[in-house]
Each structure stands twice: as structure tokens, then as C-alpha cells.
Amino acid sequence: MIRLFVRLILRPLRAEPVRTLLTVLSVALGVAVVLAIELASDAAAGSFRSSIETVAGEADYEATAVGGLDEQIYARLATLPIAIKVRPRIEDHAVLVDTKQSLPLIGLDLVAHALDRTSASPTVAAKGELILATASGHKAGDTVTLRVNDHDHQLVVRATVPSETSFAVVDIGTAQRLLNRPGKVDRLLIDAAESLEPALKKALPPGITLAPFGARTEENRKMLAGFRSNLVILSYIALVVGAFLIYNTISVSVVRRRNEIGILRAIGMTRSAVLTMFLAEAAIFGVTGILLGVPLGRLMAEGAVGAIGATVQNLYVSSQPGSIALSVAASLKAVLAGLVVTLAAAWAPAREAAAIAPVEAMARGRKDYDTGIRQYRDLMIAAGCALLAYLAALMPPIGRRPLFGYLAAALLVLSAALATPAFVHAATRLLRTLLRKLLGVEGLLASQSLDAALRRTSVLIAALITAVAMLVSVGIMVGSFRETVIQWIDSQLQADIFLRPAVPATADRFPTLSLGIAERVAALPMVAMVDQFRAYSIHFRGLPVTLGSGDANVVRQRGAFKLLEGDPDSAYQAMLNSDSAIVSEPFVNKHGVHVGDVLQLPLGEQIRAIRVVGVYTDYSNERGYIIMHRARLLRYLPDPAPSNLAVYLKPGAAIVPAQRAIEAALADARVLVLPNQTLRREAILIFDRTFAITYALELVAVFVAVVGVAGALLALVIDRRRELSLLRFLGAARYQIRKLILCEAGLIGLLATLGGVILGGVLSLVLVYVINKQSFGWSIQFHVPIAILISALTIIFTATLLAGLYPARVALSLNPIEVIHEE
Amino acid sequence: MSVLQFVDVRKQYPSDSVAVRAVDGVSLKVEVGELIALVGRSGCGKSTLLNLAGAMDFPTSGTVLIDGQSTTGLDDTMLTRLRREKVGFIFQSFQLLPNLTAAENVELPLLLSGGQKARENALDRLARVELDGLGHRYPHQLSGGQMQRVAIARALVHRPKLLLADEPIGNLDSATGSTILELLRRITTEEGATIVMATHSAESTAIADRVVEMRDGRIISPQ
Ligand SMILES: Nc1ncnc2c1ncn2[C@@H]1O[C@H](COP(=O)(O)OP(=O)(O)OP(=O)(O)O)[C@@H](O)[C@H]1O
Ligand SMILES: [Mg+2]
Numbered sequence A: 001m002i003r004l005f006v007r008l009i010l011r012p013l014r015a016e017p018v019r020t021l022l023t024v025l026s027v028a029l030g031v032a033v034v035l036a037i038e039l040a041s042d043a044a045a046g047s048f049r050s051s052i053e054t055v056a057g058e059a060d061y062e063a064t065a066v067g068g069l070d071e072q073i074y075a076r077l078a079t080l081p082i083a084i085k086v087r088p089r090i091e092d093h094a095v096l097v098d099t100k101q102s103l104p105l106i107g108l109d110l111v112a113h114a115l116d117r118t119s120a121s122p123t124v125a126a127k128g129e130l131i132l133a134t135a136s137g138h139k140a141g142d143t144v145t146l147r148v149n150d151h152d153h154q155l156v157v158r159a160t161v162p163s164e165t166s167f168a169v170v171d172i173g174t175a176q177r178l179l180n181r182p183g184k185v186d187r188l189l190i191d192a193a194e195s196l197e198p199a200l201k202k203a204l205p206p207g208i209t210l211a212p213f214g215a216r217t218e219e220n221r222k223m224l225a226g227f228r229s230n231l232v233i234l235s236y237i238a239l240v241v242g243a244f245l246i247y248n249t250i251s252v253s254v255v256r257r258r259n260e261i262g263i264l265r266a267i268g269m270t271r272s273a274v275l276t277m278f279l280a281e282a283a284i285f286g287v288t289g290i291l292l293g294v295p296l297g298r299l300m301a302e303g304a305v306g307a308i309g310a311t312v313q314n315l316y317v318s319s320q321p322g323s324i325a326l327s328v329a330a331s332l333k334a335v336l337a338g339l340v341v342t343l344a345a346a347w348a349p350a351r352e353a354a355a356i357a358p359v360e361a362m363a364r365g366r367k368d369y370d371t372g373i374r375q376y377r378d379l380m381i382a383a384g385c386a387l388l389a390y391l392a393a394l395m396p397p398i399g400r401r402p403l404f405g406y407l408a409a410a411l412l413v414l415s416a417a418l419a420t421p422a423f424v425h426a427a428t429r430l431l432r433t434l435l436r437k438l439l440g441v442e443g444l445l446a447s448q449s450l451d452a453a454l455r456r457t458s459v460l461i462a463a464l465i466t467a468v469a470m471l472v473s474v475g476i477m478v479g480s481f482r483e484t485v486i487q488w489i490d491s492q493l494q495a496d497i498f499l500r501p502a503v504p505a506t507a508d509r510f511p512t513l514s515l516g517i518a519e520r521v522a523a524l525p526m527v528a529m530v531d532q533f534r535a536y537s538i539h540f541r542g543l544p545v546t547l548g549s550g551d552a553n554v555v556r557q558r559g560a561f562k563l564l565e566g567d568p569d570s571a572y573q574a575m576l577n578s579d580s581a582i583v584s585e586p587f588v589n590k591h592g593v594h595v596g597d598v599l600q601l602p603l604g605e606q607i608r609a610i611r612v613v614g615v616y617t618d619y620s621n622e623r624g625y626i627i628m629h630r631a632r633l634l635r636y637l638p639d640p641a642p643s644n645l646a647v648y649l650k651p652g653a654a655i656v657p658a659q660r661a662i663e664a665a666l667a668d669a670r671v672l673v674l675p676n677q678t679l680r681r682e683a684i685l686i687f688d689r690t691f692a693i694t695y696a697l698e699l700v701a702v703f704v705a706v707v708g709v710a711g712a713l714l715a716l717v718i719d720r721r722r723e724l725s726l727l728r729f730l731g732a733a734r735y736q737i738r739k740l741i742l743c744e745a746g747l748i749g750l751l752a753t754l755g756g757v758i759l760g761g762v763l764s765l766v767l768v769y770v771i772n773k774q775s776f777g778w779s780i781q782f783h784v785p786i787a788i789l790i791s792a793l794t795i796i797f798t799a800t801l802l803a804g805l806y807p808a809r810v811a812l813s814l815n816p817i818e819v820i821h822e823e
Numbered sequence B: 001m002s003v004l005q006f007v008d009v010r011k012q013y014p015s016d017s018v019a020v021r022a023v024d025g026v027s028l029k030v031e032v033g034e035l036i037a038l039v040g041r042s043g044c045g046k047s048t049l050l051n052l053a054g055a056m057d058f059p060t061s062g063t064v065l066i067d068g069q070s071t072t073g074l075d076d077t078m079l080t081r082l083r084r085e086k087v088g089f090i091f092q093s094f095q096l097l098p099n100l101t102a103a104e105n106v107e108l109p110l111l112l113s114g115g116q117k118a119r120e121n122a123l124d125r126l127a128r129v130e131l132d133g134l135g136h137r138y139p140h141q142l143s144g145g146q147m148q149r150v151a152i153a154r155a156l157v158h159r160p161k162l163l164l165a166d167e168p169i170g171n172l173d174s175a176t177g178s179t180i181l182e183l184l185r186r187i188t189t190e191e192g193a194t195i196v197m198a199t200h201s202a203e204s205t206a207i208a209d210r211v212v213e214m215r216d217g218r219i220i221s222p223q
Helices: A002-015 A017-045 A050-056 A071-078 A110-115 A172-179 A194-203 A215-235 A237-256 A258-266 A271-315 A328-355 A358-362 A375-394 A403-439 A441-452 A454-492 A517-522 A552-558 A568-577 A585-591 A630-636 A655-665 A676-719 A721-729 A734-776 A786-803 A805-813 A816-821 B046-053 B076-086 B102-112 B118-128 B144-156 B174-191 B202-207
Strands: A061-070 A085-096 A101-108 A129-133 A143-148 A151-161 A168-171 A184-191 A209-212 A497-501 A527-540 A543-550 A580-584 A598-603 A606-616 A625-629 A644-649 A671-675 B002-013 B020-031 B035-039 B061-066 B087-090 B162-166 B194-198 B210-215 B218-221
Touching: A002 A017, A002 A237, A002 A258, A002 A271, A017 A215, A017 A237, A017 A271, A017 A328, A017 A676, A061 A071, A061 A194, A061 A527, A061 A598, A071 A085, A071 A184, A071 A194, A085 A172, A101 A172, A110 A168, A129 A143, A143 A172, A151 A172, A168 A172, A172 A184, A194 A209, A215 A237, A215 A271, A215 A543, A215 A676, A215 A734, A237 A258, A237 A271, A237 A328, A237 A454, A237 A676, A258 A271, A258 A358, A271 A328, A271 A676, A375 A403, A375 A734, A403 A441, A403 A454, A403 A734, A441 A454, A441 A734, A441 B102, A454 A676, A454 A734, A454 A786, A497 A655, A497 A676, A517 A527, A517 A644, A517 A655, A527 A552, A527 A598, A527 A630, A543 A552, A543 A585, A543 A630, A552 A568, A552 A644, A568 A580, A568 A606, A568 A625, A568 A630, A580 A585, A585 A606, A606 A625, A625 A630, A644 A655, A655 A671, A671 A676, A676 A721, A676 A734, A676 A786, A676 A805, A721 A734, A721 A816, A734 A786, A734 A805, A786 A805, B002 B046, B002 B194, B020 B046, B020 B061, B020 B194, B020 B218, B035 B046, B035 B174, B035 B202, B046 B061, B046 B162, B046 B194, B076 B087, B087 B144, B102 B118, B102 B144, B118 B144, B144 B162, B144 B174, B162 B174, B174 B194, B174 B202
Parallel strands: A101 A168, A129 A151, A543 A625, A580 A606, B035 B194, B035 B210, B087 B162, B162 B194
Antiparallel strands: A061 A184, A061 A209, A085 A101, A085 A143, A085 A184, A129 A168, A143 A151, A497 A644, A497 A671, A527 A543, A527 A644, A580 A625, A598 A606, B002 B020, B002 B061, B210 B218
16 A cells, blocks of 8 residues: 555656645645744734733732822732732833833832842842843943933943843832822732632722733733734635645546556555545645745744734734744644645545546546536535625624624635636636637637636636635725725824824823923914823723823814714713713724713722713724713823823914924923824824735735646646647647747636636625624725736736746657657 | 658667667658658657658758758757648547547647638648538547548648658558548649658558668668
């Protein structure tokens, strides 16, 4: 059996090294992408706090409050007659000015820490001193400039702690001073037995949340699940495209060996042995592909982690991309996916091989590579799949996950694959005359040979159609999203100039401006109005949300106060005069909240009832916003420092001089003064960066498909060598043979592009109106980015055409005399 | 003038140890309208000689003149042109393209050389080999004899001066074989075409104008 396998399967594979390599490469790329995304999103999202915990230590519980906790609560807990240990902590971010490195800034009670033997950093840092991670590259004794919010501070490095991720630790008093939050801490870490939880809760004011330590990290993970699952699904596309190619490769292998199989069956080989033999062939591709794919995926993860990390920061939560760890779980997943996909793809042709009757194979039919294709039956099934897809698209999400949406997309791909033979058959027939006119006899022959080898070519074209369709549909979705966002930015960004601290902000990190800045800007002669916006990251029903406040009066007068739901006038009045808020569309979609509902929000130490009076459109992050009037929120969260300012100029005032004037007035503060145009550009840049990774995934899938086309054309050339040689006898010049193969490649590219655009168009509807809507809660307008799509399709078509070059060379290297006399 | 002339032609194939001399010093003249039977044991070099005659291959030394033009020193384009204009091939195993109909097979040489009225000529050719009405059939819908007629029609469609046939009746039963031979004989007389036919059959030698016998790459009769 082994010897037979070597002779029948391995030897032919070795005889066609290029084709074997191309097939292996397609599996390898598929596996690599799956692994890369798995690893990169793990690294990007998996390290919210881990680096901090290693220095600062862990605890059983943590108490937090929106706007911070009063130090007195710390004192109150410490005097409770129960056996607990409480440590205060401040967590924020800062920038090391010399290296522009952004890093977590942690304030701890270092004296207490030093006494605590279990802590990893038994060092005391005095006022004006800090402890740095070795990753920042500084030594003890260095003086560093630390930018916190809008101010730079000189601090001396007291000690360094070995760590691959950067952070800075200061004493809690220093942190309060740097952040300008006197008397406040961000959280209290509490070591207490579980039985003491009720007592703790009783001792804390109702607005303070007591949660098991690390629960927040869990929440973040939960929030990222949707984002991750979409990315993961995209990452499987290349593997699916690879599956078509494995199917094709094994089919070719079976078709070529029909005779041999018949003979072997006749002399006593069992069906299951035949089946095993071809599955083993697929396994060879699978295993070799995996062996190559795993290290490749590890490498690709390096490239992907930055992009994914940026997206996570922009849309969800600040996290420091951790180092990439080739985890067993992730590797196992990729290996399993690779094996399952290859074996599943090989199953049908292997079964077919096993079903070959000894007599049938030996009395070999005429059209030998066109066996077992039932176009009309397949077309019917395709129609059925399309119908099911339509029904699935109408179904609601399951637990905020658009599972039926994915199903609809998968069914559509299946439907397209099943309809491809009929499509190719009809198209080649229809195009035949045209091709003959345009390209001469080579065009005619190319269309005929594609049709004659329909089974092979349609699998190939289906693979390429899938890849192209994914590119087109994701392109349309991202394009629609982009267009929507641009329009939204245009209507939303009404102010002339924006101000914010010159430190990075993320979806959950809102550095504040110093007090007085707003007033100094407002006092400038050309400034008409200044809106102060403040944001807090809070938790609502177990998920992170952004709570913000702005001046409803300013927005009403100068900004955009449009609502999707609710009446603007009454909403405005309600916001001014009562505990009311407007919320963003993603918030509504996430929490099922409507106008009129009352939200119980922990604000400061108390829980407040806030009524929802309107829903507005927002695309800036996926967490969702709750927006209150500034004056109302200040009652409960009295910290007046704004996160950013929107400056409205007097009519006729020019922007550039105003920007200069503001910068001059605020020369002592580290703030960014951004004209409207710059902010817009920045927003779009962030948008584009966010989706760069999806494009990269699509391109890999297309690349896999093109590699497959090259491999399959090569097989086609080898199997038609007799025909190609005969043409030479009949007077075909070498260039005509090359042209013929290139025509075939071009025709494959053309049909795939055509089919891909059709399927992609339909898929984009599912993406825009079902999957995106259900998983992110954004309504986006349909928009086709024609220029981008056309250039992408041109590139794909050209690549497919070029994929014919090597097979054409092989066709030309055939010796017609030898081939004709082989018989 | 001779349609085909071999002047001391040698063809060697590099082999593991000694080079195989498939054609070893052949000189031959074939005149217009002749039907020549090329005979000899298997491996004596008949096919090699035909390939040289059809400008499919170059001699190692010596000169092959097709209609007065030497094949030596021609590039692929010129060889292809020579083949298109002057030579038609017939094979033992017919070598029809299975995905093309009979008529499409026949018009193929014209299409490849960019000729006009391909379909018309093809149908006319098919009629002349007594296959009128079968042009739309695919090869697998034809009998062996019919397939070889299609092949002959294809070999003649561009009116070549030289028809090269490598065991044209080798795959046919004797009755069918005879009709094919008759057809070839008729073609030489009616169309003035010249045929060089490698063969093993006695019947073929019987209808030939001249029998050329080969052994070990050399012509042994008539000298
Ligand atoms: N490509 C090649 N490489 C090496 N030797 C070759 C090659 N082609 C043919 N030969 C050798 O050249 C000699 C002549 O071969 P050729 O095919 O011309 O014989 P033939 O007379 O046509 O035989 P048959 O009647 O069996 O068809 C043979 O010995 C053959 O082995
Ligand atoms: Mg021979």
C-alpha cells in the first residue's frame, strides 16, 4: 500500500514540482493568515493590563467610581473592623517626551508597597521621582521629561524594573499632582475573603462599583469579541479559496489516474484503499502547507499586530500591544483548520475515485476530464442556496452576533460555486464568436478548451470568483462606511478649531486640559464661543461606554443637533433642565435602549437616574456614547477640566491667524490646536488605517487564487500537451501557443472578475445591511467606490493573465514530436 | 523541381552512451505527384525522416529542401510559415482535437494561418473525402475510418504540396484501410499532391509509385 502510494501519488507530485509547490503554497498562505490574525489580535487585545499587574500586584476585588474615588473612602475602608487590605491606585497615561513613547502612568502608595514583601517593586520613589520599565531605555539617575495631559514635568528615574512593555510608576501623591486630581484615586485594590463581600459593599457608597479583580478586563474582551470574530472570519477566506484549489488538484489527480485506478481495482484494490490514497495525497498538501504556514503566520502576525492594535485603540479601548506569543491553542486552531479544510476539499474527488468501477475506467471515455458534472442539477441547488441565503439574511442576530448573516454569506458563496459551471459554459459559448473576432483562432480555442475542461476550469473560476467577490464586497462595505463617515464628519465637525492635550487619546482614554485654558481661549477677540467637552469611560450593564458632556447651548446654536430618534427641541430643553441625555446609535443597538428609557448610571458616589431624550448618529467609536449637558453633569462629577475644546470663531475671522493667536496664548501648555480641516483629515486617516488590515486579508485571498490559477493552468497544459503539440504540426507558431494559453488565463480572469463582481455586489448587501448592522449597530449608506474597485479588478485581471506566463512557457517547452509519438 | 529533397541528411539523438543515429546519411528526391511508401522495421527511422521532411525538426547535418527551400537556418516563424504553406500531416492515431467538431478540426490550419473562408473550404474538403453532412459531429461520434478522413481533409485544407502520413492505416481494419489508401491515391492524381507515407502494410506498398526501404537510418532500396 505504501509502495503503491509512493508510485501512484508521490512520484507524479515530484514530477511536477512547480504545481505541487503552488498547491502547497496556497494551503500555507491560508493557514498563515488564520494563524497571523489569531496571534495578532491576541497580542493587540490581550494585554490590557497584564504588564501593569506584574509591577503593581493583583488583588481580590477592585472598587472604582466614575470620576475617581475620594481618598476618604480609602481611609474609611482601612478602619473597617474586618480583615482586609486596601491599596489605592491611579492609572493614567503619559508620554516620555524625548522618545515620544506613550506609556501607562501608575500611581501607587509606594511606601506601603515597599513594606509589602509580595510586591515586585520594593522601591520607594519620592516626590519628583519615578520608576521606569527597562523597556523605556532609561537608567536610574536619569532626568526625564514626562508629559501628562497638557503639561511637561521633569522627573528623576529612581529605579528601573525589568519589563518588555513600558510603564512609569510614581507615588500616589506625585500622580495626583501630575494629573491635577488632588484627593482622588482611580481605584482601590482590596484583598478580602469572599465572605466579606457583603460587608464591603455596605461600607461603600452606592455609586462605587465593587467587582472581582480583572472583571473589567473580561468586559473589554467581551466588547472586542464582535470585532475579533469579524476579523477571524475574514481571515478564513484565503483558506476557503485554498480549499477550491485543493479540490481542483485532487480532482486532476483522480482524473489523470482513472485508468490506473480501474486497473488496480480490477486486480483487487479495495474502494476504501483508493479513498485513503487520495485523502493521503490531500494530507500531504495539508501537512506540508501547515508546516510552512505556521512560521509564515508567526511572521505575518508581526505585521498585523500594529494595524489591529491601532484599530482596537481607536474604536474600543486603550491597550498596549503585547508581544506575540505562538500559543499552542492558536497554533492548534490553525493546524486543525488547515487539515480539516484540505481533507474536506479532497473528500468529494477522493470518493469519486473510490467509486470508479474497474471496467468503466479501463474503457476510458472520450472527454476524460469532463466527468461527473451536472450543470443543471447544480444550478437548481445553487438557486436553492440563494433562496436560503435570502431567508438567512432576514433573520435577527443571535446574541449580538450576526450568525445568520455569516450563514447567508457562506450560502451565497456556495451558490455561486455551484452556478459557476453553468455560467462558464454559457459565457464561453456566448463569447466564442466575439473572442474569435477579437483574438483570432487562439481566442476561439481558449474558450473551447475552458468549456471542454469545464469541471476543472469552473472550480478554478469559482475560487477566483470567491476571492474577487470578497474583495469587492468588503471594498463596497468599507467604501460605503467611509463615505458615510465623511458625510457624518462634515455635518458633525462644525467648530472652526479644536483643542486637546498633546498626548495620544484613544477610545477610552481622555486626557484633560488644564483649568483656565478654555477661558483664555474664549477671551481672544476673534473667538465667538467655546464648547468644553469632557468624557469619561464608564461601565453600563457590563460593557464599557463613554459618558460625555458638552455645552448643549453651543451645540444647539452652532453645531449639529440632529437626532435619529426624539425631537431636537424638547430634547434640548430636557437636557438643560433635567437629568437627561442623548445617546449614540451604537449604544442603542448594543443595549436596546430607546427614547424615554431611564438609565441608572453611577456618577460619583451615587447612582443617578438619567432619562434618554434622543438618539444621534455617531461613527467615532463602537462603544457608544451617553451625552449630557455640561452644567448638569458637573453637579455629579464636579471636575471641570475639559477633555477637549471646540472653538467657534466670530463671522469673518480667518482660521490660520486664529490658530496662531490661540497657540501664542497657550504657549505654556502642551496642547494641539487643530483647524477643522486637519481634524477631518486625521479622522479619515484613522479610518483608513483601521481598514487597512481587511484589505490586506482580501489581497492574500486573491493572491492564493491567482497562485491556484497558475497551478491549474499548468496542469491543464500538461494534460493537453497532445493537443498543443498537434497544433504545432498543423501550422501554429510558437507565439500562437503562448497566446492561446494567455487567452485561457485571461478568459479565466475575465469570467472570474465578472462573476466576482456579481457575487460581490450581492455579498456587499449582506455585509452592509446585515452583518455590519447587526454586529456594530451602524447604519451606513450604500456607496460603491468605483475607482478603487476598477483599479483592484484591473490588477487582479492582470495578475491572472500573468499567471498564464509560466504555463505558457511550459507549453512552449514541449517537444511536439515526442508528445505526438508518445501514443 | 522536386517537392522534397534530402541531401546527405543525418539526425542523431543524444543518448546515455552512444548517440542514436535515427537518420544516417539519407539522400532522397521526391517529385511532384509521387506517392512514396516508406518501409522498414520498427525503429529504422521512418518517423524521424517524416518529421525532418515536415520541418518539425532540424537535421544534425545535411540539408532538407522543401519545395526548394532549405530548413536549415530558418527560425521558428519561418519554419512555421513553411509548414503552413507546404506541408500537411496525417497520423496513425488520427490526432483530432476531441473538443472540436469535424469541420472545426478541418478549418484549424486555415484559422492558424489566418486564412480566409475557412469554414467554406473545410466543408468543401470534407465533401471531397465523402463526409458531407458530418461536419457538425465531434470526433467521438465518428468511426475510425471517418476520423482518418477528417484528418486527411484537415491535412489538405490549405492545399499543401507535400502530404506526410505516418502509418495512416495502422489503427484501421484492412477494409477501411483500403478505402483510405484509395483516397490517398486519388488525391495524388486529382490534386497533384505529393505523399510520403510511412507504412508497414503490403497493400500500401502496392499502390505506391515508389517504395523506399530503410534500415538503421539508411535507405537501402532503391539506392
Ligand atoms: N527523441 C528521441 N531521442 C532518442 N532517440 C530517439 C528519439 N526519437 C527516436 N529515437 C530513436 O530513433 C530511431 C528511429 O525512430 P523512429 O521513430 O523514426 O522509428 P520508426 O521507423 O518510425 O519506427 P516505428 O515503425 O516503430 O514507428 C529509434 O531507434 C528510436 O529509438
Ligand atoms: Mg514511427
